[in-house]
Amino acid sequence: MGLRAENRRMLGKLAVVAAGMFAFGYALIPLYQAICEATGINILSLAERQVPGNAAATPVNTQVDRSRTITVEFDANSRGPWEFKPGQRSVQVHPGELTTVMYEFRNVQSRRMVAQAIPSYAPMQAGSHFNKLQCFCFEQHTLEPGESRQWPVAFVIDPRLSRDVTTITLSYTFFEVGGSFPAAPKGPST
Template sequence: MATEPTGKTESNRKLLIKLVVCALLMAGFGYALVPIYKQLCEIMGINVLTQSDGTVERDANTQIDKSRTITIEFDANARGPWRFRPVQSSMKVHPGELATVMYEVVNTQSRAMAAQAIPSYSPQSATPHFKKVECFCFKQQTLKPNEARQFPVVFFIDPKLPREVKNITLSYTFFEIAGADVSK
């Protein structure tokens, strides 16, 4: 039975330690990617689903700007076996005024399904000024087989919206979340 020279054993041990440290660093980096990605998206304004806790703080002295009227148009797109639409196609609001619009979703399948709505705004410059107080897009929704539900979106337009913006389109894309637990 031949034994390895002591120098080679020591060299192998150092290599093993380096490989284990490298694997741990890679696993740690992979684990940290999700929060880093979310933070970068929030900073850059890309794919922002909600405010940090899903709520909006309103300044106590927010005034309604009655001198301006903004037309809000509502749009809905379904990715999957859904019927999804806004109950009304548009409304006029004054900046600072609290407003509510309802969206209707129908699960057309004979199985429970989980979904998420992603909002988008046009023009893009209106995005930071469209403040949602309550929205079904803040969390995943589960619908029972053939269930129909209406979800409210409570919002206001920040009075700091540039004066040249007179129309805003709020569009939602509603899509199924594959592999989600729908037993709740």
Template sequence: MSRQDDQAGQSEEATSRGLNRVMFRKLVVVAVLMFGFGYALIPVYRKICEVTGVNFLTPKDVTVEAPANTQIDKTRTITVEFDGNAQGPWRFRPTVASMQVHPGEMTQVTYEVVNTQPRNVDAQAIPSYAPLQSAAFFKKVECFCFTQQTLGPNQAKQMPVVFYIDPKLPKEVTTITLSYTFFEINGKAKTAG
């Protein structure tokens, strides 16, 4: 083997090493970009779901904080009426038709549901308010509507709603109706057991 062949072999080897380094750098950049994309995907996915309403039935009201020292407006009384609509195999109703509350006062009401079927049922409650403007001032701290409910065969359940009315509620609103529609999620028959 001549010296020229030796130099050509070394030159090819140096070129190959240089190409390998360039490829390695490109692969590192791609791996870092993939990691960054995967990390950013979670908050982007949550925001897309929130905006489109997908998998976002009734969120917990994150603006609600359990008031430590709430100022209760004793000069005003609001009548809160309760309603329950059943869309499925059960009986669903509030345990009281209405109550008088002061804005800022923490209050609890209970809804009762009875599964009338000999099978498990998955259900969800969706709230609505009248007048519509009162929804922004009706603050739920605890509610069965935050999560999906599973009722066993012929099971009866008492479900609480803990709420308060924001004292900033416009003065002309003196009555609020809280209505829940309770409906079956999937409609598939499930056997108990």
């Protein structure tokens, strides 16, 4: 048998292996879906299915406690010559429900500034149950003179929060990082 015949035979074997690999890859998706459905390990795919007779079925978040409502009030404090305020003063939420609110900031100075916000909660016990998923307070922000921005705060209140807490105040103090702070106001002399 010549070298050419061996090369053709090897080429044939490699073509069969390549075709087999392609067939396996093509069959892998339905095979994976069948295995996951049979074992129940792919829970997320249940939300992608359409329920017969209800084409717009949306899964219900069972972690939301709809039996109670909490008022979340928003406050903004700043130390410096800029404008900082919540986009809305309060919202009504159910524990476990994802909520997003906006805060507005405007640098009214004629210079660039770097600033950061520090959150606080009232009552204090609410702080450990107020879970922020997105917050501008996680990092410092550089703003140019006259620049305005809006920042989101996405949060969920843990349903394990005591039932006697019906109102939470989220307050941010916004301060310049590394900048000069205005002098504290002087009280009346005694």
